[in-house]
Amino acid sequence: MEVSKIRQLFKKFMLGHTSGEENQVIDHWYQSFDDTLLPEMDATEEARVKQEIWGGIQPQIVVAKTFYLTPRRLVRVAAAVLLLAGTGAAWWILHRTSAPTYTTYATRNGERISIHLSDGSTVALNAGSTIRVPDDLSKTRTLQLVDGEVFFEVHTNPNVPFTVESGPLRTTVLGTAFNIAAYKGIHTLSIGVISGKVSVAANNDNIQVLERDQELVYNKDNRHMKVSTVDESLPGWKEGRLVFNDVSFNDMAVLMEKNFGITITTTAEHVKTTRYTTELPTGMDPQKAAQVLAAIHHLKVRSIDRHTVIYE
Structure with missing residues (x-):
């Protein structure tokens, strides 16, 4: 069978879209590897080879149907995967999940906008601000505040925590309203909680929990964090x-x-x-x-x- 046809058929098989006749073709193709003589292995060696091969393949494969392989059959399937790797199809099989894609929102100087996200949350951008939002919020809700100031009103979803990365700080919430000021040209970052509760980690360390009406100010120069009461003017820019x-x-x-x-x-x-x-x-x-x-x-x-x- 031509390699291109094998690749297309194997892709359908992994998705569980093949017919009975196509399943037979796949099985015959697998059996063709049985004709290849392999060195004899005792039970201990077979178990070791199975563990090594499966340890390299299993974490990266999500299959749509279940099938069972003997150790020797597993060796031959691994060989098939290596064959497909030469044609580029192995990348499709072994690529666990594609990296999330983002949409960038930015405001000009003097401009302010509000964005209603697909998960029910709302983000309001102050003037001269830039933020990156995942396109699929059902899988990840990690936003990246690149520059400026943003007010967040987060819709609760315990299964997918809402996280904002702003330079060295990482703010995680389940449902709350809070403001982050992370201007590139200013030596401090501030996070003020209006309602609910958030946890803030500085470079994945020094976790600080902020509750309602608390504000954290982080000094980018000396990495010092200070928690105080939220200023009454926060967030005055929204008004x-x-x-x-x-x-x-x-x-x-x-x-x-x-x-x-x-x-x-x-x-x-x-x-x-x-x-x-x-x-x-x-x-x-x-x-x-x-x-x-x-x-x-x-x-x-x-x-x-x-x-x-x-x-x-």
């Missing part, structure tokens, strides 16, 4: 508010660019060391937002297009 609560100049600049699309710089050392606390409507004109921010901290601004310099 159209950008809240600064004693943040550094760098963090302020990152969030201003994400929310208003403007770049803020300074050459004044005092401005760089100032801590910023204020609240700005995200629908505000970008230049006016910069002016209000500066005025609150007794500073001045000079703007050219979307580039703003803050000075004393």
